Amino acid sequence: EVQLVESGGGLVQPGRSLRLSCAASGFTFDDYAMHWVRQAPGKGLEWVSGISWNSGSIGYADSVKGRFTISRDNAKNSLYLQMNSLRAEDTALYYCAKANSGSYSNWFDPWGQGTLVTVSS
């Protein structure tokens, strides 16, 4: 069974940094691209970033470009999101999601349960 478990969320002050992690199991991690998708409280889904199987192709939403960095460690079956210069509008539940192939440009299935990031002073 595919499992994605996010961690690293919490309360952080504006301008500070946070690093999210996603531990993957139940599939051959380095065969698949991975994504981060977020959902602000009471709002819709927003794609944040995606990374191909070998980190050769990476993309970001305009809202996080230059502040967030996605990475992966295939030896540890783990996905990461380094979030710098955090803003109040980054407050959201952050989901890790598996792509359906090595290229990140496709669909998300399955999703983890999410980790909550709250940016507030």
Next chain:
Amino acid sequence: DIQMTQSPSSLSASVGDRVTITCQASQDISNYLNWYQQKPGKAPKLLIYDASNLETGVPSRFSGSGSGTDFTFTISSLQPEDIATYYCQQYDNLSITFGQGTRLEIK
């Protein structure tokens, strides 16, 4: 970036009704369009990929159609367990965006 316009934003229907949700892309995305269901407090779940392909294990009352810029998601006979918010998502040319979502309620 490609914008996705999803409508309606909310919908109330009776059990057994046929329900339709539409998604319009700001430019041609071929069939690179997926549909998700999100129940309250849960992670989204993939229902339809590439506009019309039913994900394994998803009931056949769910279907999708369309290509280019106009797409439709249909529930042929609404069931109580279908109460959720539904999202479209496009993935053309390394750009990924979601529609605003449609909240579906039972009348």
